[in-house]
Amino acid sequence: MPPAVDLLVKDAELLVVDGEREIPGGWVAVRDGRVAAVGGPGAEPEARSEVSAAGRIVTPGLINTHHHIYQNLTRSYAPAVNGSLFDWLTTLYPLWAALDEEAVYVSAYVGMTELLMGGCTTSSDHLYVHPRPRLVDAEIRAARDIGFRFHATRGSMTRSVEDGGLPPRSVTQTEEEVLADSERLIKAHHDPEPGALVRVALAPCSPFSVTKELMTATAELAERYDVRLHTHLAEDRDEDTYCLETYGCRPVEYFEDTGWLSDRSWVAHCIYPNDAELRRLAGAGVGVAHCPSSNMLIGGGTARVREMRELGLPVGIGCDGSASTDHASLWMETRGALLLGRYRGGPGAMTARDALDIATRGSAQCLGRADELGHLRPGACADLVVWDLHEVARAGALSDPVEAWLRCGPGRAWTTVVGGRVLVDRGEPVLPGLRDALREHGRIARSMQRLG
Structure with missing residues (x-):
């Protein structure tokens, strides 16, 4: 026996x-x-x-390839919900400037609990607002306290309004600060071993929020430590305009120029690449985090998921920000992928099994873990x-x-x-710390939203 x-x-x-x-x-x-x-x-x-x-x-278990968990502190924030992407960002950046370790810890604890309730067993998170130090450490601590499988991505912004970017100076950092903390986090928390519960990736926020020098240096750092790369790419028409005016090229060309066009990278949204750019991304093995609910709520278009998969791009599912999607249910996102796929391509373009495969094996590919996640072999x-x-x-x-x-x-x-x-x-x-985390979350969210 x-x-x-x-x-x-x-x-x-x-x-x-x-x-x-x-x-x-x-x-x-x-x-x-x-x-x-x-x-x-x-x-x-x-x-x-x-x-x-x-x-x-x-x-x-479903796998979340793109999220901004801290944003559950400003969910459905009335002054921001009906603007464009850039309007939404500029309204919320000043509120997020209040983030500290306690706020990040409780938002992560509550957000990861919500993900678990929606069938998610592994999540990445893109924390790119850093008004105070060691915020990524706080969400990693929450993941360890829960026992959640977590890929923290060390986000960054260096181009403030004064430098021609969108965010205020209060939530940006210098290139030196970003690179030093990125290296510290990898050394402190990244576990490259099979079965790891915590891994770290590097994730400058977007082409319009960091310098070209930081994008390039981050790719070099990721190569040196063998960690993955993540960013937003081709999310909005305004991004095309910004890249052409600032860098003299389109976002995908800029992505390639900075050393990011490789199978080490996965990107969020990827709505507006043209056909030739899509083929270049596929040829390099770049993964895509498809975020159905956020795309529909912001109203800015959606990824061409069927074409991407036919070209061989790894495509996974992402919740995206808790203040743009306003929920953290991977079941809802997977259903959204099913509906959008059929809406875009007709009844044969997407089945429930296709959507489940995207949310499991496709997402695992994006995170570089197709061997051990996304299936039950x-x-x-x-x-x-x-x-x-x-x-x-x-x-x-x-x-x-x-x-x-x-x-x-x-x-x-x-x-x-x-x-x-x-x-x-x-x-x-089954989480003993949930009640306390919810109580503190409510207090911090009221304060951040200036509700007394």
Whole structure:
């Protein structure tokens, strides 16, 4: 008799192992934070702990490739919600200047909890506002306290309004400060080992918020330490105009000129590259974080996801900012990708399985972890979700559990497992620090929004 596994998730209506394999009545066995085995009914191993997935679908954990978690402190901020992207940014930058370590910690704790409840087991975060030091350290501390799998990206802005950029001086830094802190964070927190819970990437905010010199130096630093690169790219028509006026070229050409056109990079949005630029990005292996809800709410266009995937670009899902999307549900973003894909390309352009594949294996590719995340093959990190759709919402959806999972709804995580640890159980987070974090979050958000 083989030794008992640590955790057995069993009796699933359907287990989605990856984009090629599904097992009706399937089970997943977990040992030492990894998937030990998967199988069908009648062959389950002994386990020290069990989770019943009876009547529910089980998938790999969804992966968030672009976010600004701190922005949940200014969600749905009335003076900003109906402006253009640049209007929205210039309204909110002064509020974000109040960020400190406590604000970042509680926003990260609450934001990561919300991600877990929406079926997300790994997230990146793009923290690019640095009015005070060691803010990225604070969100990494929150991730470790929760047990969440986290890719912190050290964002930066150096071009203030005085330098021809958008942000006020209060939230920017010098190039020397950015590079020194980027190197410190890599040395202090980046874990390159398989199964890592915390990794660090480098992420100047955008072409209009940093200098060309910083973009180039950041790419060189990432090469030296073998970490990934992330930024916003081709997000807005105004960005085209800005790059042409400031650098004499379009955003993708500028991206290439600064040494970023490589498979080390993944970019957020990527809405406005032309056909030739899209082929150049694909040829270099650059990944794209597709952010459906944010794109629709800001009203600035959406990525050509079908064409990107046909060209071979890794495409993942991103929530984007908590003050532009105003939620952190990867289920909602995956459904948004399904709807937008069909809206853009017709009924055959996107299926629920396509959207799930983007949110799992595609996202894992963007983060450079396709070998161990985004699927449930033996040896993968044991990051998985047992999904809950209320029986009323699913009534009549009998023929295809995957299509029903994304077309019906709303969907939520019934059980979320990260590295073999149950962090959401029966729809509720299993996090002792949540109540205190919510209380402090409310206090800080009221102060930041000047609501007394």
